Amino acid sequence: MRKSKSGSDESQCDVADCKELSKRSISFKKVESALPNLKFKKTTKKVHLCKLHYKEFKKATKTERALNKLTWD
Numbered sequence: 001m002r003k004s005k006s007g008s009d010e011s012q013c014d015v016a017d018c019k020e021l022s023k024r025s026i027s028f029k030k031v032e033s034a035l036p037n038l039k040f041k042k043t044t045k046k047v048h049l050c051k052l053h054y055k056e057f058k059k060a061t062k063t064e065r066a067l068n069k070l071t072w073d
């Protein structure tokens with residue numbers, strides 16, 4: 001169930017007060033657990049994130065994984 005990867009989807013970022021175009025849609029549960037303080041305009045199964053908020057999400061999820069990664073370096 002993949003949509004166009006080129007990002008031609010013109011929906012907006014679902015984060016409250018954010019007017020950027022969405023870059024990715026992520027499972028709301030994942031976003032919520034990674035960024036519990038983030039407020040959304042609406043909460044559906046999947047929320048749209050712009051580039052910036054997706055980056056934040058990735059950073060937040062990375063923090064968890066960083067623990068495992070530390071043993072690597």
Ligand SMILES: [Zn+2]
Pocket residue numbers: 013014015018019020049050051052053
């Ligand atoms: Zn955003």
